[in-house]
Amino acid sequence: MSTETFPRTFVPADIDLGDWEDIEPLFKVLLDRQIDNPEELEQWLLDNSELMACISEERSERYIAMSCDTAASDKERAYLDFLENIAPRVKSCVYALNTKYVASESRGDLNADRYGVLDREVTAEIELFREENIPLQTEVSKLAQQYQKITGAMTVEYKDEEHTLPQMAKYLEETDRDVRQQAWKLVISRRLQDRDEMDAIFDRQLQLRQQIAANAGFDDYRSYAFKSMMRFDYNIEDSEHFQETVRELVVPLYRDLNLRQFGMLAEESKGKSCQSVVQSSKDPTVEFRTLRPWDLEVDPLGRDPLRPFENIERLESGVQEIFTRLDPELARLFASMRSQGDLDLESRKGKAPGGYMSTRDEKRRPFIFMNAAGVQRDVETLLHEAGHAFHAFATQHEPLVGYRHSPIEFAEVASMTMELFAADELDVFYDTKDAARAKRKHLESIIKIIPWIAQIDRFQHWIYANPGHSVVDRTACWLELDRAFGAQVDWSGYQESRESYWQRQLHLFVHPFYYIEYGIAQLGALQLWLRFKRDQDEALRGYRAALALGGSRPLPELFEVAGARFDFSAETIKPLVDAVQDELAELPV
Numbered sequence: 001m002s003t004e005t006f007p008r009t010f011v012p013a014d015i016d017l018g019d020w021e022d023i024e025p026l027f028k029v030l031l032d033r034q035i036d037n038p039e040e041l042e043q044w045l046l047d048n049s050e051l052m053a054c055i056s057e058e059r060s061e062r063y064i065a066m067s068c069d070t071a072a073s074d075k076e077r078a079y080l081d082f083l084e085n086i087a088p089r090v091k092s093c094v095y096a097l098n099t100k101y102v103a104s105e106s107r108g109d110l111n112a113d114r115y116g117v118l119d120r121e122v123t124a125e126i127e128l129f130r131e132e133n134i135p136l137q138t139e140v141s142k143l144a145q146q147y148q149k150i151t152g153a154m155t156v157e158y159k160d161e162e163h164t165l166p167q168m169a170k171y172l173e174e175t176d177r178d179v180r181q182q183a184w185k186l187v188i189s190r191r192l193q194d195r196d197e198m199d200a201i202f203d204r205q206l207q208l209r210q211q212i213a214a215n216a217g218f219d220d221y222r223s224y225a226f227k228s229m230m231r232f233d234y235n236i237e238d239s240e241h242f243q244e245t246v247r248e249l250v251v252p253l254y255r256d257l258n259l260r261q262f263g264m265l266a267e268e269s270k271g272k273s274c275q276s277v278v279q280s281s282k283d284p285t286v287e288f289r290t291l292r293p294w295d296l297e298v299d300p301l302g303r304d305p306l307r308p309f310e311n312i313e314r315l316e317s318g319v320q321e322i323f324t325r326l327d328p329e330l331a332r333l334f335a336s337m338r339s340q341g342d343l344d345l346e347s348r349k350g351k352a353p354g355g356y357m358s359t360r361d362e363k364r365r366p367f368i369f370m371n372a373a374g375v376q377r378d379v380e381t382l383l384h385e386a387g388h389a390f391h392a393f394a395t396q397h398e399p400l401v402g403y404r405h406s407p408i409e410f411a412e413v414a415s416m417t418m419e420l421f422a423a424d425e426l427d428v429f430y431d432t433k434d435a436a437r438a439k440r441k442h443l444e445s446i447i448k449i450i451p452w453i454a455q456i457d458r459f460q461h462w463i464y465a466n467p468g469h470s471v472v473d474r475t476a477c478w479l480e481l482d483r484a485f486g487a488q489v490d491w492s493g494y495q496e497s498r499e500s501y502w503q504r505q506l507h508l509f510v511h512p513f514y515y516i517e518y519g520i521a522q523l524g525a526l527q528l529w530l531r532f533k534r535d536q537d538e539a540l541r542g543y544r545a546a547l548a549l550g551g552s553r554p555l556p557e558l559f560e561v562a563g564a565r566f567d568f569s570a571e572t573i574k575p576l577v578d579a580v581q582d583e584l585a586e587l588p589v
Ligand SMILES: [Zn+2]
Pocket: 384, 388, 412, 415
């Protein structure tokens, strides 16, 4: 199954998908085709889907080639050329095709169960489309670009070397507290230099977004954003419910973890001071009074970072071993990716940063890209991206390309669940003690990120529900949310940084409202994990069945088939928090 091919029936074999003159006639054929009955409409949708899959694959292939070899200027040119010359033209053709679909008389006779999801998405796109919004959207994107440019250009001088801000993150794991503080201070001071400009960019974006919503007939950008993000299965009140439940149930556990971190660090520092009395003239009376913002990433026992593997072969074979233990089918799929060259995992010069899974939509095969450096995070990333890849394999037989992809709220369940299913198999890489340490770190990271997701989400809701607010009002709102959701660290001396801390969250500028998806998905993944702990086979069956549905069903149904509830109430969240807490209590430090 995993090496199956899916031959074309509509798009000619010899088409050049980088040449608009080759592509345009196919759109024209689809636009001009007479459709007299539901069967013809279905065939039209299939042909449409095949063309879109071919175009999407061309884009993915060019993107993959570029990110694997950023030094090759021809590869970069090929990708940019596609973005400039093909993508916008495709977009306007898709709008024309959608209009044709909505106007088709046979549409009402399609099987609602099969086409319901597609229909509601196409209808929403048509309803939201306004010609006069195109230049406004371009301007918002340019401002988002400007935000990224400013952030990307931020560097600091440290140890006589220029560092980007992401490069500084590793110093926050240093056991020497002074090193951490100095590194943290350099980063926040650098960010503060651009604080006012960030506020100005954001204010301009808010005005534009408000205008875009008004043009499309909405009084509020929130309602517009929910519709344009195809959030049919939850609404503004549900999001608020999510925020509130997280505040009540997850924030206390998060703060407990921080307190524990503080307690251990304080112990550690006592030990250090005793030693330094003997060994150095450094003031031994320095006390660890409170947890500061630079104390959150360090190992509280002063241990070195975990080192799961020394080379890529070991990472691949280790993860292969985990899948073999979990499920023969998953093992077979991962093995086929290895043998077919669908993995590029090693970090090397000339490779773009980060990691992703990309599906080649025509071949219907996934590709995993990442920059492994030998740390535990790499193991998690590969398990995560493999979860996305299994999703792509599971939907191979779905003929409609749109249904081969699920909404992010569920796509991330596929990936985050794989990290959790593998949590008890990490002894592939470690001795028992370190395997437990890696598992603890993973569970803690889940508890740490959920409050931040809720905080960012609530902040956005406030922002768009209060158009015309001042920077002062916005700052006051953020501080209030930080008191409700934040880490409870001692910020004294760094008030300005605390006030503008939200500016580091790219989504606020680049993809407004897009963030809660990760929280929703994590709730799904934790539910699947609990099921897995009770009955491994049943959990895997549900996981695979839900993945196979791709995006063909509404979110609550995808969750249900997987064995989870699409629900943000305490009733659903409480058992998850309790389970994580119990698991953490059993794990050694
Ligand atoms: Zn993901």
